[in-house]
Amino acid sequence: MKKIERFRILVMGRANAGKTTIIQRVCDSTDKPEVFDSKGNKMSCWLVEVHLNAECSQRGYHRIEHELIFRSNPGFVFHDSCGFEAGAAEEFDQMKDFVVDRAATPRVNERIHVIWFCIPMTESCRTVTAAEQKFFNECDTGHVPVIVLLTKVDTLNLDAIEELEDEGWEIGGAQGRIAEKERELLEKWLAHIKHELGKCKFPPKGYLSLQKMDQKSADCSTLMHWTANVLNEEDLQRLLISTQQSSIALCVQYAVHK
Template sequence: MKNIKRFRILVMGRANAGKTTILQRVCNSTEKPEIFDGEGNKIDGAVVQGTSTRGYHNIENELMFKSNPGFVFHDSCGFEAGAAEEFDQMKDFVIDRAATVRVNERIHVIWFCIPMTENCRTVTAAEQKFFNQCDTGHVPVIVLLTKADALSLDAFQELEDEGWEIEGAQEKIVEKERELLEKWLAHIKHELGRCKFPPKGYVSLQRMDQESADCSSLMQCTANILNEEGLQRLLISTQQSSIALCVQYAVHQ
């Protein structure tokens, strides 16, 4: 474990799930990540952006932030249920990087993003295919309910339908938003829990577009599900978003 220098994460999910923003918050950055190919050569971000808009994406590329080079991210673009080639490429990558003898190239956790902006289709055939067919081995998967604050509009509309006077009812809106989040989380847990390879954890994330956003719950969940103490220690020492997590880990040592 001493030979592992960087904590490596595969981030998955549909387009516009807020993945890059989450990585920025984790790394305390407002900049776009630097991108490197599998050989360590830096890639022009404009070239990557152009190819991504045309449907091409290389999961082998490494994303890193200058503010915290201890994290290395791989981004798997969302795949539709019928996109067999993209799914197979992702699956091959996971199998290879979960068990490679090159310890510094192993992935340590997978963050699977499901945006709450599309809560009418939280678990599609694509999610079911992944959790039924992709055995990630010892690499745990955490489902991230992203953009959970989008539920505030649903909460607003439901309260209006119930006859509430919205003006001055902010507390009621927050309560309803929390209720909706719990409902959708329970639904997602139920659907994915029936799959062959269910997630190991779930985290909801709100207002990640704000620079002051708190992602300590994501770090806490990730640390808790890691099955090796050395990886926990690596994550704790690398992350910068939660001093409390550092203190908590130190107390339990």
């Protein structure tokens, strides 16, 4: 454990799933991360810009082994899978090779410690896609746990309003009912995703919904708590808790109980 200098996280999911926003909040930063290649060389600014805005037409510039590091918290190293879709066999194979290699590499300082798999709750993305089923059926991450993060949960607000209007509610005085309907919709989609991924060969270790992550004041302590809980080694838990800056209370809790 003394050889592991930083906590390493692979962030996965579709394009525009909110991955960059999450890692910015975790590191309490609105800046763009510094990006380093697999040899530790810092990439130039224009390549960083391409990396953060990588779409299908630009993926040739993006490599999953690139390291994303924020100056506000250099104890975290992030890898971004970019958005992979069903049918993109070459991209899937590259991602799978990276996961398998970094999960079991004898170079302990290069191992990934956890995978955050983002599924956005935007209307066109809520169902489990063939690409996600392929990952959870074919990618054995070994001892590296995978947590599914439901992102962009706040978009359910409009769906809740529409459903209540269809039911004849006057929206102006139904704020409490809107919040209740949002929770119902979230529970429905979470149950659906758990059911679909639970049938896969290598299902995730946990599920967590993230709200208001677009706000600078977003609370990441729950994400840190869940991540610590799914880790298999107490030393890795200790490394994560000491690296995160989201919650002093979390540090105290682990100091007392662990």
